[in-house]
Amino acid sequence: MPAIKLTFGSTSQFEELGCALSYIVDDHYSESELFALLTAFQPRSVYQVPQSEAEHTTSDPAQVPEATPSGAKKVLTIGMATYDDYDGVYFTVQAIRMYHPEITNKTEILVIDNQPDGPAARELKNLDKIVANYRYFPFGSRNSTAVRDLVFRQANADFVLCLDSHVMLMPGTLQRLIDYFEANPDCNDLLQGPMVAENLNSLHTHFEPVWTKGMYGFWGNDERAEAPDGPPFEIPMQGLGLFACRKDAWVGFNPRFRGFGGEEGYLHEKFRQRGGRALCLPFLRWLHRFARPGGVPYPINWHDRMFNYMVGIRELGLDPNPxxxxxxxxxxxDSSSEILKVIDQEIHSPFYYFDAIYCLSRGLKNSSWRTMVRRFQAMGIAASVRHFRMFACEGNAHLRTAMSHRAILQEAMQQGLENVLIFADDALFLNETMERLSQSINELKQREWNLFFLGGQPRNTPSPSAVGCSYLSKPTELGSIHSVAYSKRAFEKIASDLPDSQEAMTTWLSRQQGYENYLMKIDGKFIATPSVTTTALLLDHEDERYRSRFTLGEKIN
Known part of the structure; x- marks a missing residue:
């Protein structure tokens, strides 16, 4: 018989509970029927596939505090990512200052705010006025525990320690960690330490690599950590409430990770595959706050966790069957098969080739955004698309597009992405998009490229086929930039060429005769053949063979 887990916000919700449970149990629902019944009671059940990553992850630029400028380079960056957890950040930061004053001048504290338009953002930013060497960095285009990747990429030090935003350290540990790094300056290992239990007596030195209760790993204890002065020793894996490494040795999280979970074990194996080790330093002891009386502020669901596990397993070449x-x-x-089927479709989709997918729109409540979500759902990629609120350049679509693309490319560089795909919120998709795009991307993978357009070439300006290609052409004119992918090779050039202010961008666009014209001057550009995307304005200019088939995800009247 399947178990039923219930979560309550107040005791009043216990009323009539016994009657309801008796009804469910006595009627002997099958597992699939029970799953369907419980899923219906909440807009996002633990089994439900997220509609879109952006459904709960967008930031209004007007409401987001500015990042704190970097100061002088330090020996160690102590970083944490947070989502609406001001209290956790405050006490972790102040505990570092109070109990580790000897390291203040050698370290910076970096806070990655993953809800930068949320209620805690302004006060998190204001800590840079009272805490020496504190740096605030907003990042809200996706919500995930994997945004901790930015702690390492944004660190202004040779060595980096990443903490959860509700972890405290035993006195003396930070200085000893600095001493360890300075004694091992070429260390390529992932460094962790024993988690101290809340009774402050027992230790948890590692995770045992076993699947249990919907998670990979459970707490274990190695007696070698009992003496704080004991030598480091290898561990299979450990919880990621605290981990450290040399900045240049950081291996990175997969940029496709989303939501909560799936990083433990993955990160440790990735270090090992790159020639490093996962080590426990017995002195590096930490205390983690687990209780959340007010509830977890971000969504947690099985789909995200299972997706992350599958992404990591695929990246590392491991066996997915366990x-x-x-x-x-x-x-x-029934439940697991339904989720795994959706995940397998997404991982084998041609869109999985892209490290990140963004869609520009005027806001989550805008009708064009809701229409795009429906189209993304039809292709099975809605959970991976990141919403990006377009710059408010009323009456100037070219300026709005250029400013928004520049901002996304800067963000892609910050994340260390290899490529990024950007959609406008008026893109229409060919019915055969998945099949046709797969053919184009298979050829694209064999070439060095800077720009890849999924559509936008008017039919009256034919483009020559790329050498040796059947499904890629060389664009000669663009009628629209509604779907374009940029490679890492293009990020730095384009982001540096485009001005950062609207006034300067307006002048620059005039000189370039438009953003489309600028992009046409860049080498290494390709377009899908046939086009798999178009817009309503371009539809009459599409090849007659496909003109009526741009209906994927459209409502049928």
Whole structure:
């Protein structure tokens, strides 16, 4: 019989509970029927596939505090990512200042705010006025525990320690960590330490690499950590409430990770595959706050966690069957199969080639954005698309597009992405998009490229086929920039060429005769053949063979 877990916000919700449970149990619902029943009670159940990553992750630029400028380079960056957890950040930061004053001048404290338009953002930013060497960095285009990647990429030090925003350290540990790094300046290892239990007596030195309760790993204790002065020793894996490495040795999280979970074990194996080790330093002891009386402020669901596990397993070349079997046992055959089917479709989609997918719109409540979500759902990629609120340049679409693209490319560089795909919120998709795009991307993978357009070439200006290609052409004119991918090779040039103010950008666009014209001057550009995207304004200019087939995800009257 499947178990039922209930979460309550107040005791008043217990009323009539016994009657309801008796009804459910006595009627002997099948597992699939029970799943369908419970899913209906909440807009986002633990089994439900997220509609879009951007559904709960967008930031209004007008409401986001500015990043704190970097100061002088330090020996160690102490960084944390947070989502609406001001209290956690405050006490972690102040505990560092109070109990580790000897390291203040050698360190910076970096806070990545993953809800920079949320209620805690302004006060998190204001800490830079009272805390020496404190740096605030807003990042809201996706919500994930994997945004901790930015702690390492934004660090202004040779060595980096990443903490959860509700972790405290035993006195003396930070200085000893600095001493360890300075004694091992070429260290390529992932460094962790024992988590101190809340009773302050027992330790948890590592995770045992076993699937249990919907998670990879459970707490274990190695006696070698009992003496704080004991030598480092290798561990299979550990919880990621605290981890450190040399900045240049950082291996990175997969940029496709989303939501909560799936990084433990993945990160440790990635270090090992790159020639490093996962080490426990017995002195590096930390205390983690687990209780959340007010509830977790961000969404957690099985789909995100299972997706992250599959992404990591695929990246590392590991066997996915143990994970699949565990979730079949943990969630049941029907529930797990439904989720895994959706995940497999997404991972084998041609869109999976792109490190990140953004869609520009005027806001989440805008009708054009809701229409785009429906189109993304039809292609099975809605959970991976990041919403990006366009710059407010009323009456000047070219300026709005250029400013928005520049901002996304800067963000892509900050994340260390290899490529990024950007949609406008008026893109229409060919019915055969998945098949046709797969053919184009298979050819694109064999070439060095800077720009890849999924559509936008008017039919009356034919483009020559790329050498050796059947599904890629060389664009000669652009009627629209509604779907374009940029490679890492193009990020730096374009982001540096485009001015950062609207006034300067207006002058620059006039001189360039438009953003489309500027892009046409860049080498290494390709366009999908046939086009898999268009817009309503371009539809009459599409090839007659495909003109009526740009209906993927459209409502049928």
């Amino acid at each position: 994970m699949r079997e565990h979730f079949r046992e943990h969630l049941g055959e």
